[in-house]
Amino acid sequence: MGTWSAEPIGNDAAADFVAELDGERRWTVVKAAFSTAAKLGDTLDSDTAATAIAAAEVVAHGLGRPTQTDAYTESIQQFVGRARRPSRRLADRAIQAVHDAARPDGELAELWAETGSSDWQESLRRLLAALEER
Numbered sequence: 001m002g003t004w005s006a007e008p009i010g011n012d013a014a015a016d017f018v019a020e021l022d023g024e025r026r027w028t029v030v031k032a033a034f035s036t037a038a039k040l041g042d043t044l045d046s047d048t049a050a051t052a053i054a055a056a057e058v059v060a061h062g063l064g065r066p067t068q069t070d071a072y073t074e075s076i077q078q079f080v081g082r083a084r085r086p087s088r089r090l091a092d093r094a095i096q097a098v099h100d101a102a103r104p105d106g107e108l109a110e111l112w113a114e115t116g117s118s119d120w121q122e123s124l125r126r127l128l129a130a131l132e133e134r
Contacts, residue, residue, distance in 0.1 A: 006119035008057035049101035056094035
């Protein structure tokens, strides 16, 4: 996994996912990322988990509460400018996807635990707070 930061769009899988938003006007790609993560459940690999977290960040942007705003999120801003505001239901799916992706016994969490850094957990806390805000 090519990772350059603990931010939601801080790795290759997340960046590849964001590229899929180019030209999209609906939340279909985001919903598909959540569905894939939910279907895999206990067998969620690190790339799928990173994609689910990236999709949750897209929802946070759509709600006007991004946790990451930089060159890696420019495509997200363009997408949310074309799409409708995400529903509360989609935000709830994003919250669940982050919880699933961050399971302590999951592959992505184990990889981050090996780094000894708490930056990833802090990034996820900010993302969840943005998604849970009513």
